[in-house]
Amino acid sequence: MNPYVSKTLDTLQARNPAQSLFLQAVTEVFESLDPILAETPDVEAYSILERITEPERQVMFRVSWVDDAGRIQVNRGYRVGFSSALGPYKGGMRFHPTVRLDVVKFLAFEQIFKNSLTGLGIGGGKGGSDFDPRGRSDSEVMRFCQAFMTELHHFVGENTDVPAGDIGVGAREIGYLFGQYKRLTKRHDRGVLTGKPVGLGGSLVRKEATGYGAVYFATEMLATRGETLEGKTVVVSGSGNVALYCARKAQALGATVVAMSDSQGSIHDPAGIDLDIVAALKEVERARISEYPKRRNGSKFLPEEKVYSIRCDVAFPCATQNELTLADARMLLDNGCIAVIEGANMPTEPDAIAALGKKNALFAPGKAANAGGVAVSALEMQQNASLQSWNFKQVDQRLKEIMAGIHSDCVYYSGKYNRPEDYVFGANVAGFLKVANAIQAYGVT
Numbered sequence: 454m455n456p457y458v459s460k461t462l463d464t465l466q467a468r469n470p471a472q473s474l475f476l477q478a479v480t481e482v483f484e485s486l487d488p489i490l491a492e493t494p495d496v497e498a499y500s501i502l503e504r505i506t507e508p509e510r511q512v513m514f515r516v517s518w519v520d521d522a523g524r525i526q527v528n529r530g531y532r533v534g535f536s537s538a539l540g541p542y543k544g545g546m547r548f549h550p551t552v553r554l555d556v557v558k559f560l561a562f563e564q565i566f567k568n569s570l571t572g573l574g575i576g577g578g579k580g581g582s583d584f585d586p587r588g589r590s591d592s593e594v595m596r597f598c599q600a601f602m603t604e605l606h607h608f609v610g611e612n613t614d615v616p617a618g619d620i621g622v623g624a625r626e627i628g629y630l631f632g633q634y635k636r637l638t639k640r641h642d643r644g645v646l647t648g649k650p651v652g653l654g655g656s657l658v659r660k661e662a663t664g665y666g667a668v669y670f671a672t673e674m675l676a677t678r679g680e681t682l683e684g685k686t687v688v689v690s691g692s693g694n695v696a697l698y699c700a701r702k703a704q705a706l707g708a709t710v711v712a713m714s715d716s717q718g719s720i721h722d723p724a725g726i727d728l729d730i731v732a733a734l735k736e737v738e739r740a741r742i743s744e745y746p747k748r749r750n751g752s753k754f755l756p757e758e759k760v761y762s763i764r765c766d767v768a769f770p771c772a773t774q775n776e777l778t779l780a781d782a783r784m785l786l787d788n789g790c791i792a793v794i795e796g797a798n799m800p801t802e803p804d805a806i807a808a809l810g811k812k813n814a815l816f817a818p819g820k821a822a823n824a825g826g827v828a829v830s831a832l833e834m835q836q837n838a839s840l841q842s843w844n845f846k847q848v849d850q851r852l853k854e855i856m857a858g859i860h861s862d863c864v865y866y867s868g869k870y871n872r873p874e875d876y877v878f879g880a881n882v883a884g885f886l887k888v889a890n891a892i893q894a895y896g897v898t
């Protein structure tokens with residue numbers, strides 16, 4: 454490893470000792486930078502690595518709210534503005550009991566490069582809370598969102614920081630957050646949040662964008678080997694927003710999605726999952742995936758089992774970080790899997806990525822493959838700014854073009870530095886160069 458990289462990593466480790474996910478995300482990017490550092494001494498001369506790994510700002514705040522039983526609940530809120538080199542901070546908010554500063558920082562750091570890859574003028578940020586919306590009533594979720602925004606509204610704005618959704622935050626939560634923002638500020642600043650319900654200024658295709666985008670990326674990647682999704686057997690982990698629309702697009706392109714999951718286990722449906730049932734369970738009833746076999750003959754629920762034990766040609770991890778381990782990667786390879794495309798953020802452990810690469814399986818990192826969500830968020834900002842609403846076909850077409858553009862950037866940089874088919878390398882280098890150049894151009898800020 455380049456000495457400047459290892460020195461920066463050592464310092465980072467010493468300053469952030471309990472932030473293993475953040476350090477994992479940084480290490481993955483830094484491991485790709487050797488050839489860039491060798492040909493661009495300015496990166497070290499201008500302390501770009503030190504600057505790119507220290508968030509511009511980090512906000513933590515108390516969120517007090519009253520539950521249905523009249524008890525006062527206290528959660529913690531976060532918003533990390535990591536880099537505004539390319540534009541206002543942009544990135545989702547996660548409501549999940551596992552959220553802590555380490556999680557928000559790793560997600561915000563990844564977001565810098567993902568947003569850079571889209572080619573749209575957006576910086577990197579992320580936020581959230583350890584609030585768990587599962588099992589909470591609608592009014593509890595609303596009161597929590599109102600309390601959260603009461604603090605957050607001081608820090609957001611269409612030219613400063615534009616949050617969106619992530620795990621546990623969908624159109625319902627964004628609607629409540631926007632309502633409270635409007636009430637507090639007396640302003641209808643549509644551009645302050647994305648992922649809004651369509652009636653409140655949201656964009657068509659935003660709901661579908663991350664999942665569809667991952668499949669568009671997969672299509673481009675498979676095409677480099679003369680393959681398509683047609684006739685392929687696919688597994689998708691998770692059953693939330695990203696997983697559902699990833700599965701829908703994969704099936705629309707002729708694949709058979711045979712397994713999905715949630716945090717309690719997986720469903721296996723060899724005939725192909727009926728996604729209307731999954732959508733009803735997850736989007737309407739907010740029920741567990743274990744209910745699925747009760748409505749579908751020939752399928753079964755596998756408690757505590759992951760989708761990776763089920764034979765497939767292509768896998769889309771779309772649930773959460775570090776869910777696909779080395780053992781899972783080995784199982785996928787033994788079963789003949791030819792490609793893994795990350796719909797989630799950093800779902801594949803580093804040694805699992807290495808194992809897939811060794812056996813020549815294609816691997817697409819989330820910062821490239823799941824950039825469709827933030828890309829359509831930026832299109833939502835464009836529509837809000839111009840007081841326009843584009844139709845489904847227009848937005849979907851732009852999404853396809855953006856995903857194809859990200860794919861060609863990955864291919865270009867991996868080819869240029871003699872690392873063919875290394876999409877992790879290609880995405881890191883393509884994302885890094887734009888941000889590094891911008892940081893240098895601003896002077897010392």
Ligand code: NDP
Binds near residue numbers: 693773
């Ligand atoms: P959702 O909250 O809609 O869904 C998350 C899904 O993952 C749920 O089905 C959840 O199940 C499941 N899950 C969580 N932990 C596990 C686990 N350990 N094993 C199996 N399943 C699990 O979130 P999203 O779909 O929005 O986000 C999923 C991933 O995609 C995250 O990594 C997110 O950061 C990333 N992402 C999301 C974007 C977006 O536009 N929404 C954009 C880019 C990336 P349960 O209900 O049991 O918890």
